[in-house]
Amino acid sequence: MRRSTIGLLLLLLAYTASAQDSIWLARTLGPLPFMEYGIGDDRLGGAKMGFLDSNVLVKVVDSFNTDYKVRLSSQHYAYITKTSLVLQGKQANRWIAHNPHLSGNIKVFGDTASDYVMLSLDDRYPYRGMQLIDPSRVAVDVYGITSNTNWITQLHTAKEIRNTWYEQTEDDVFRIYIQLKHPQHWGYAISYDSLGRHLVIRIRRQPAVLDIRRLRIAIDAGHGGDNPGASGTTSRVLEKNYTLLIAEQLRKTLKTAGVKQIFMTRTKDTSLGMPERIAMLKQFDPHLLISIHLNSAGNDTVQGTSTYYRYLGFRPLTMAILERMLSLGLKEYGNVGSFNFSLSGPTDYPNALVEVAFLSNREDEKKILNPKFHKAVAQKIYLGIVDWLNQQRTPEAARLKANN
Numbered sequence: 148m149r150r151s152t153i154g155l156l157l158l159l160l161a162y163t164a165s166a167q168d169s170i171w172l173a174r175t176l177g178p179l180p181f182m183e184y185g186i187g188d189d190r191l192g193g194a195k196m197g198f199l200d201s202n203v204l205v206k207v208v209d210s211f212n213t214d215y216k217v218r219l220s221s222q223h224y225a226y227i228t229k230t231s232l233v234l235q236g237k238q239a240n241r242w243i244a245h246n247p248h249l250s251g252n253i254k255v256f257g258d259t260a261s262d263y264v265m266l267s268l269d270d271r272y273p274y275r276g277m278q279l280i281d282p283s284r285v286a287v288d289v290y291g292i293t294s295n296t297n298w299i300t301q302l303h304t305a306k307e308i309r310n311t312w313y314e315q316t317e318d319d320v321f322r323i324y325i326q327l328k329h330p331q332h333w334g335y336a337i338s339y340d341s342l343g344r345h346l347v348i349r350i351r352r353q354p355a356v357l358d359i360r361r362l363r364i365a366i367d368a369g370h371g372g373d374n375p376g377a378s379g380t381t382s383r384v385l386e387k388n389y390t391l392l393i394a395e396q397l398r399k400t401l402k403t404a405g406v407k408q409i410f411m412t413r414t415k416d417t418s419l420g421m422p423e424r425i426a427m428l429k430q431f432d433p434h435l436l437i438s439i440h441l442n443s444a445g446n447d448t449v450q451g452t453s454t455y456y457r458y459l460g461f462r463p464l465t466m467a468i469l470e471r472m473l474s475l476g477l478k479e480y481g482n483v484g485s486f487n488f489s490l491s492g493p494t495d496y497p498n499a500l501v502e503v504a505f506l507s508n509r510e511d512e513k514k515i516l517n518p519k520f521h522k523a524v525a526q527k528i529y530l531g532i533v534d535w536l537n538q539q540r541t542p543e544a545a546r547l548k549a550n551n
């Protein structure tokens with residue numbers, strides 16, 4: 148090897164070593180930054196790990212096309228779209244290793260509407276929430292954090308939270324467990340307070356009166372405007388028009404049943420992006436959301452009705468609706484979990500996606516074209532919600548029945 152080549156190699160090695168000695172810091176921005184597990188992609192996008200608040204501090208370790216790879220803990224990484232991050236400058240790896248971020252104490256309390264778990268921190272760090280069932284709990288991992296939590300103060304004003312505790316699951320992952328009083332999850336939301344010094348987990352309480360007329364119900368008619376969705380195999384009708392017809396019928400059915408607070412994400416042929424829909428829903432703060440879509444498959448023999456959820460805690464609502472939908476004589480396409488659909492993403496309220504039937508199947512399509520069928524579907528979804536509420540009144544009885 149020539150002397151000059153060796154010199155160049157040494158220079159390269161020195162450069163690589165110095166690059167590894169420091170790390171880029173970045174902060175999240177925009178309305179809905181989210182983390183993905185990997186660089187996978189399909190029509191639903193990459194598998195989502197969860198949403199983050201804005202201004203959350205992350206450590207960027209690599210770059211892949213449109214994503215940055217960020218280090219959450221010594222064992223965990225995530226991918227975040229570059230447009231959702233602002234680089235803040237570099238910090239030495241050695242400094243980071245010798246200055247672990249510490250958790251402070253925890254306070255559990257409630258106001259008139261919700262319960263809260265508040266964790267003291269010195270900045271906004273990334274986190275991920277999970278729903279657990281039997282018993283019902285919310286678990287929240289806070290990344291890059293080592294415990295210096297020496298007490299958890301619990302006040303009487305908390306009505307839904309039974310117990311709160313934590314575990315250091317990795318040297319730098321701090322997990323908070325929040326056990327609920329009721330078996331049903333009614334939703335939770337994680338954010339930072341305005342100073343960014345407290346991670347706040349809001350827990351939605353089960354309504355005191357389980358009467359559908361007292362609930363705020365949101366309905367989303369899938370697609371719209373420049374997003375037509377699927378089309379009928381023989382009729383060529385567009386999914387966006389029929390999701391709206393069924394959603395409108397559901398609104399009428401609920402109104403007739405006495406539901407006073409109903410919100411439709413669209414009532415016309417409007418173009419609406421997913422972040423816009425999620426923002427509108429956040430504003431309305433529903434007790435539950437029903438999304439209406441019509442399915443389509445490459446194989447025209449595929450048919451039937453199906454319901455979808457993302458998180459286990461919201462599964463019972465989708466099961467109750469599917470049960471009723473099957474009584475319409477539709478075939479069963481199934482109850483689908485861990486579904487990476489945008490509107491199944493929010494954890495704030497129980498939600499069910501109903502893929503009524505297949506536009507790509509002749510038999511299903513014939514039904515979809517019939518206005519009487521829209522009425523019947525609306526009635527079944529309404530009854531499904533009522534069944535689900537009844538299960539909450541006697542959850543033990545319902546469970547025993549289901550097991551027999």
Ligand SMILES: [Zn+2]
Nearest residue numbers: 369376440441
């Ligand atoms: Zn659709």
